[in-house]
Amino acid sequence: MDAIKHLQGAVRLATVSHSDPYQTDWSVFREFGEFLAEAYPLIHEKLELQRINDFGLLYRWPGSSEEKPLILAAHYDVVAATDEDWEHPPFSGHDDGERIWGRGTLDDKGSLIAILEAANSLLEAEYVPPYDIYFAFGFDEEVGGELGAQEIAKYLLKNKIHCRYILDEGGAVTEGKSMGVEPDLAVIGIAEKGNNSFRFLFHGEEGHSSIPPKSSAVGKMAAFIHDVENKPPKLRMTEAVEVTLKALAPFKSKAEAFVMRNPGLFSPILKKVLLKNKQTAAMLRTTVAFTMTEAGSGHNVLPRTASCVANIRILQGDTVEGILAYLRSLGHDFEIAEEIMVNEATAISDVKGEGMQHIKDTIARIYPDTVALPYLMVGGTDSRYYDKVSDNAYCFLPNKLSGKELDTVHGRGEYISHENFFKMIEFYSDFMLNLR
């Protein structure tokens, strides 16, 4: 089967991205582009391909009208993996007859190949979409997407190409049990928190530890961290969480459903329940997580400075500036020494819009008896960069995944079942064929 061979070929190219671009082996990324050209000659004949920043691949499939185009996005970089504890090595693309093994099969080469397989069959059938479809393939999503997706979005902006919506990776079809409901849920991301990292610097007196001052740089830093962890940013129910609750309501008991349909009224109860789970708790507030600290060079020397890095995920309604002002208001004496990453929260996409409806309709055909569930993504995808060039962004990976399978993403033993892979091709074919 060609589709399987193509996915295997894609997985075997170890396109591992690194935060430091000098550590990345770019020759493999070049090979990946060449591999696609060889695997899909018809696509490369009929679609225009623009290489953005060398490795970003932006395909334009010309449609029959000048109406606003849409974007299907995926990324072909992967996180690193060693052979340890993998049943089949991560870059083997091994096919055991039921599953294709390897890094990227789920995140996100599986989707990229499925999109191209679907387009290839539609081209063979001489299908012309009603308007332009872009395939936007980033190459550094796992490390922030600044070289890939961000540059592709800039190119679209510069060329005044504005899209109706983008469909990118994100939620999947999962068992409803995790949300306490019977049917399977097709979880569609409609907004992303803003992902930020700052380094906070604290000053102290240098000197010998035998004659310490009243407060040290390390002590000041520790007090700050302790304070922030005990006084996190305010809880808030956003529209993105309200639509999730409303979508789940029909599957709950009468009393629960009533509460979920009226989140404004019952916000104190709902907050209490949602706070019990780390995942849902993160949807209720801007979170601050301290991830790195640095101070000192000797066990008996007082350091002049101490610093810590906080990863801050901004909730819709908050701003980066507002949260920094909040942290300053706690009264600790720090400087912001480094802005490692700065991103505001994205807008919340229209849950009643044309794009959402089309995704839902496609889900209903390919995954019948599944309930579409819009939700706020606490993790990030490339799609956030398309805010300015697209009316809406939806994040959905058309795969049915068990909890165990979800754990293999960025973990050990990642694979995609044949069934999932072919369903995904079917999903994208149906999606593109039935555009209105």
Ligand SMILES: [Zn+2]
């Ligand atoms: Zn991904």
